[in-house]
Amino acid sequence: MDLSMNEVEAQARKAAKGADYSWGEAEDIGKAVRWLCKRGVNGCEHLAQILLAKPDPKNCPIRLGILILDNAKNLGDTLTSFGSVAEPALVIPFAAFASAQIERPLAIQAGKCSVIVSESAFEITGEPMRNKSVIEVKATAKSPKLMTSVSRASPQRETWETLDKFAHRTYAPATEESRMLGAGAGISDND
Amino acid sequence: MNDLSPLIPRRDPNVVMRLSRLGSLHQSRLSFMRILMRRMASEDWTFSRPEFDIDEIGVGYAVYSAKTPNRSYSLVAFAHDLPPEDRSDRVIANAWDATFTLFDGVPTRDDIQRLSENVPVQEAGRITEKELTMSRANRSVRLWEHVVEQLSNGQQPDLEQIQQVGYLMRTTAVYGSGKFGAADRETIEDRSEFKAPFQVEMLTVYLIRTFVKDLVEHMARAKGGNAAAPLSSDIAKQLGIGNSTGLGMAPFLINHPILFSNWIMVREEAISRVRSVAQASKEEIALFLSLFDRCRHSIDQWTSEHPIQKERLSKLKSDIASIVTRLDAQDFDVAYPWDSILKWAAETLSEEGQEFLNSLVLEPYAQLVDGLSSCMSDHFERSFHIDGAIPVENVRQLITDTFGWALSVDWTAQPENARAWYVSEEKLEPRLGERFEEPIAKYEQPLAPARDAAAAFGALKPYAKDAPISAFLADHPHFRHTIRRAQMSALAPYSEIRDNTISAELLPIDMLRAKLSFFGAIHFDPRSDRWVRICMFSGAPYPADLTAENADFWIYPEVA
Numbered sequence: 001m002d003l004s005m006n007e008v009e010a011q012a013r014k015a016a017k018g019a020d021y022s023w024g025e026a027e028d029i030g031k032a033v034r035w036l037c038k039r040g041v042n043g044c045e046h047l048a049q050i051l052l053a054k055p056d057p058k059n060c061p062i063r064l065g066i067l068i069l070d071n072a073k074n075l076g077d078t079l080t081s082f083g084s085v086a087e088p089a090l091v092i093p094f095a096a097f098a099s100a101q102i103e104r105p106l107a108i109q110a111g112k113c114s115v116i117v118s119e120s121a122f123e124i125t126g127e128p129m130r131n132k133s134v135i136e137v138k139a140t141a142k143s144p145k146l147m148t149s150v151s152r153a154s155p156q157r158e159t160w161e162t163l164d165k166f167a168h169r170t171y172a173p174a175t176e177e178s179r180m181l182g183a184g185a186g187i188s189d190n191d
Numbered sequence: 192m193n194d195l196s197p198l199i200p201r202r203d204p205n206v207v208m209r210l211s212r213l214g215s216l217h218q219s220r221l222s223f224m225r226i227l228m229r230r231m232a233s234e235d236w237t238f239s240r241p242e243f244d245i246d247e248i249g250v251g252y253a254v255y256s257a258k259t260p261n262r263s264y265s266l267v268a269f270a271h272d273l274p275p276e277d278r279s280d281r282v283i284a285n286a287w288d289a290t291f292t293l294f295d296g297v298p299t300r301d302d303i304q305r306l307s308e309n310v311p312v313q314e315a316g317r318i319t320e321k322e323l324t325m326s327r328a329n330r331s332v333r334l335w336e337h338v339v340e341q342l343s344n345g346q347q348p349d350l351e352q353i354q355q356v357g358y359l360m361r362t363t364a365v366y367g368s369g370k371f372g373a374a375d376r377e378t379i380e381d382r383s384e385f386k387a388p389f390q391v392e393m394l395t396v397y398l399i400r401t402f403v404k405d406l407v408e409h410m411a412r413a414k415g416g417n418a419a420a421p422l423s424s425d426i427a428k429q430l431g432i433g434n435s436t437g438l439g440m441a442p443f444l445i446n447h448p449i450l451f452s453n454w455i456m457v458r459e460e461a462i463s464r465v466r467s468v469a470q471a472s473k474e475e476i477a478l479f480l481s482l483f484d485r486c487r488h489s490i491d492q493w494t495s496e497h498p499i500q501k502e503r504l505s506k507l508k509s510d511i512a513s514i515v516t517r518l519d520a521q522d523f524d525v526a527y528p529w530d531s532i533l534k535w536a537a538e539t540l541s542e543e544g545q546e547f548l549n550s551l552v553l554e555p556y557a558q559l560v561d562g563l564s565s566c567m568s569d570h571f572e573r574s575f576h577i578d579g580a581i582p583v584e585n586v587r588q589l590i591t592d593t594f595g596w597a598l599s600v601d602w603t604a605q606p607e608n609a610r611a612w613y614v615s616e617e618k619l620e621p622r623l624g625e626r627f628e629e630p631i632a633k634y635e636q637p638l639a640p641a642r643d644a645a646a647a648f649g650a651l652k653p654y655a656k657d658a659p660i661s662a663f664l665a666d667h668p669h670f671r672h673t674i675r676r677a678q679m680s681a682l683a684p685y686s687e688i689r690d691n692t693i694s695a696e697l698l699p700i701d702m703l704r705a706k707l708s709f710f711g712a713i714h715f716d717p718r719s720d721r722w723v724r725i726c727m728f729s730g731a732p733y734p735a736d737l738t739a740e741n742a743d744f745w746i747y748p749e750v751a
Contacts, residue, residue: 002319005367005377023637024671031575067670070579070661076328097576151378172624172634174617 018169035093044155065094072098214701219550224711232742234468266398345417361433431729452683485747510544579661609695
């Protein structure tokens, strides 16, 4: 698929809301998935997996991500996840948003994988990021290499359809009444 | 030289951000259409029609090209033969008289082929990063047939009918910003021509207007052969492009609080700068008075069948009479003449009349006003993210500042809570329903910021004043969007509509008009409480006639 970033963000936001995140959390999730896609990471797939897996809050990368973001200014101290985190790549954009607030990069340790995250880039060293890692986050003096961003996202169709299914839960079934009243047809529109 | 730091402050958001006032806004020299026209003229853009391949029943395609100093853009237009029963302005339509896309550059054969398979079906198709917008338009059946008939006989159309309708086609959607696969705004916002908001959409509509004129003349020739006449340039100039806008536009203002605040703040800043002008020059006064005369003509042509707009129009017309009397008596030699007029207006006129004058006084002051157009976009991605360290007390204060009025509203009372905004499964369009009559509450969109702010304010009470807001958010994730908005309001004083957006009394057309006035629309004609017709580019010079002299005040018709 060939998608614009606005399409990705809107779909991620709606899908997250459809999966019972709050509207405010869903807004952050939309931005997070967009951030990943702009850096060539298949954020849609990570989100689809987490929405399907419905992890316990202590294993949820989104809950951890929001915790990091909301406590950005305390990240001189190390923040450790409460459990092993599924789809840990989803933590990276939240760390990027937190990094923008404190104007310092953050270091994420996920098992044997180390990630340095700045407002607009990340760099992985050690082993690749693995599902179900315990994560530690703290501010760091190191900076990731600059990254070029891409302008389009190309998730698999099945991934997009998974997000679509969740997004659909936010839509009200159409009724004739809503068709007529809800959108406000009135005087003829064919003249 | 006028002092650039205004003495007279911007108006209070509590005055400006009421729905009835937002629903009375008028276009100004900061409107997006007018920004585009000035730029096209000052940069000497050139226009051409590389292709026009349309048959005698009006089916085919055409390409219109606009060349800036650095780039070119091409409107690719598809003309269709639409059975009358399929013609609808509603978003639920699936066929149109004409469909369009604005291509970034010059399209190849393959591009045209690809677009011909996608653009005519609109939402059911896909466009790519090479396309900046996608849109469609329907004929005004009455006027179209009349104009083709007259021209085919070598006659000009009846002026009264032209003025009554105002356009030959009306667009029913102009999609940009990554919709249906189009290029994201962030990929083009660094181009100087697209710095101001909605410039690609305005360029699309401007080129559509030329296509529509060419098409109607083409159809007249197909019918009348050599006997056919082209449209007289005077009549052609009066024709704009209509637009039919429904609820889809209303949530935009709530969903883009910083952007909306920037639009309003820029206009308020412009007004305060002009009010702070100590002495008006003879030329400035003469220009203002002549444009006022031209406005009177345009307002006379503005009609509506809708009872609310009819009443507003009758007030506006009586306001115009009061303004005439006032201007006759006005001593323009007094200090701060514009401030004195606007103070009088605020005490005397209806909101329609006040906002009409607030826009009009900006006209003689290009040097004070036009530069502000570069501040109307939203480049502050960072302000989206919540700062969790801000103390609870500060957030409560921000809510009080913006939504103080909402804290005493009884949000459980049915009339205050009567409506809910939702998105329909059918066409994914926003709709407004009756919360207590339809099963829609569980699908409610977060478009009632005042209600949510009042609830969050209550929920914040048990928290220590100096506790970080992150502690509250950890317990109350469902207030996250409200806390975000409150924090944004610290940077964006005009971000929030200071009225109940779910009350039984809500008129969504007020929200539509606020947005459309910034586009530069005129002659608002509500067709119900939730959709409105307008006219765009009426009076504008066509590409071949565009000069620096006529790029600015075209929106005010010349008085014969």
